[in-house]
Amino acid sequence: MGSVLNRRIVFSLMFLIIMMVYGHKADSKCVFEAIFSFGDSNSDTGGFWAAFPAQTGPWGMTYFKKPVGRASDGRLIIDFVAESLGMPFLSPYLQSIGSDFRHGANFATLASTVLLPNTSLFVSGISPFSLAIQLNQMKHFKVIVDESHSSHQPGLKTLPSKGVFGKSLYKFYIGQNDFTSNLATIGVDGVKQYLPQVIGQIAGTIKEIYGIDGRTFLVLNLAPVGCYPAIITGYTHTISDLDKFGCLIPINKAVKYYNALLKKTLSVTRTELKNATIIYLDTHKILLDLIQHPKSFGMKHGIKACCGHGGRPYNFDQKLYCGNTKVIGNSSATAKACRDPQSYVSWDGIHVTEAANHRISMAILDGSISYPPFTLNSLCPSYL
Template structure:
């Protein structure tokens, strides 16, 4: 009786192993080998702070329990995407210590723009690492990978294989700083004049990456920045400019104009690059819904920042950013973080919380905000 039971158990175990290995073999065909990300602080995993080390708490408090080079309390959308593909978090291209580039790298840095800055570097808080610079970094990275595999012995263990570039996901989350950096000074109409150039730069970058082997591209559109506390407190407006949710109507209409042009440009680029997969991700749609109906997503606060100073309704002051201290009147004041960032959409008035990023990521992964309408699993390279 015991031997029969043992045989049944052995057969069951063998069957289970066969199923598991068969499953994994099939799924392995659908795995991207790497992610290469281009962007600004919305997807920077530490590039800016690697170049200019200074970040302190309360950044990273939710997930990392310490500052981790991210403009949030925790994980970003790019972190969730990497996790969903079974990859580690992306190492910043600018981080020289402890980086592992076998699964790609992150060229994004805080305050980056799609267009080259019109003024001197760092004027108005703009980073020197524009999209054109990030593209050049990508090209340099590819040259180094190719060289490491053509010089005899295998390349350094921190570098990917040289066939990785056709089997990677290229993600873009950039354009917000082009839109917002001059908004207060030149207004909505002035900002709109540059939008075609911004979008042209993004489309042109996709074409150049296609030329060096890239085939699958995800492009996140512009967020409803008219709901951001930083814009609500920094852009001159009247009560009539606000919608019933407290967001700036003229600013968000300009955002819609931007996103419509971006979607059209990506469609045209898709037609031009016949065997490329170019996906427009309408993250604006779900983020706007998060701001308008936070309770529908299990959150409590929409346009109020978690980390800031200034009280109701925005908890944001243009002169005192998250984590900083300043003498106001006769007292030293600090922009402190709330104790429950999981209840907020806005982390610091400029960036989103991990809670919001997670919900946006879920929408990306299930394909509900993709155009063409594909889930991420359908975008696997052959």
């Protein structure tokens, strides 16, 4: 009799715990109703290829099983963040067919910069959709939403609620192209001269979005691009410029300068905007750990690219990018993808793999790289 009673008590306790955990998830509601994303290829969910259709090859092979407009083998950080908040993947603002903007929009496009691309600072190959253009798209989007709700126009089924802009998460992951596009021509010292202008533009954009009700901002810092195969092979250097992990010392020193200035500027901006939450995310830290110690994270290759041509040590050729085929010498060569991208940090020598993006996203969600402390998991139920 006692054993039966004990089993009933244990069963009742287990049932109560299950109901508390899953019942809380079912009843709880994320404080954010939408996400609005600004950035470059690190956040682009299809905007660039919607504007310039061309993507083919092994892109998306891990998760989507086909190219879906992402510069990776699978999901990006913005995808993981959206998933964790119980939202669908963000539709690109530039994608006219099949988009659903009820939970926000993604203005990020591949090759975008913070500063305007038509200045003398930038070389060719830069996207026309700079941060200023993305901000204008955001403002126009808000006007359309407000007008649609005021006049009950068609299209409301794919648009967010009118008051969504004060209940949204605004994510910035941009600046890498401003930093890398001129390294080969004006060097590190030349690039450092205009980095304060880049950061000032990001802060100014946050202030403008604050003016149209934005209150919560996540700003990702610059990755250790001195460890990226595309930069290592494209930047003239000597063996003394490389650290013990094979990364370019002068490049990564400049990255640290940029990140320190970004963190300081955001702290100042935080004091200027009342009731705003402005979070600096040190994604550089976790990504550098992944690159330097991949085996500690269950991976094998920190610097070597999964998709590329050339073999060791970088598997990257400036003349033959991932997925492309060209005649080199007297034979045809194709930059193919590896069979195990989950073992690599670098996807194509320029962008990281889904596996790396997932590690970074987990650090964002648990607040371990946030300044000031900010845990998304405490504000929204995690669906990952």
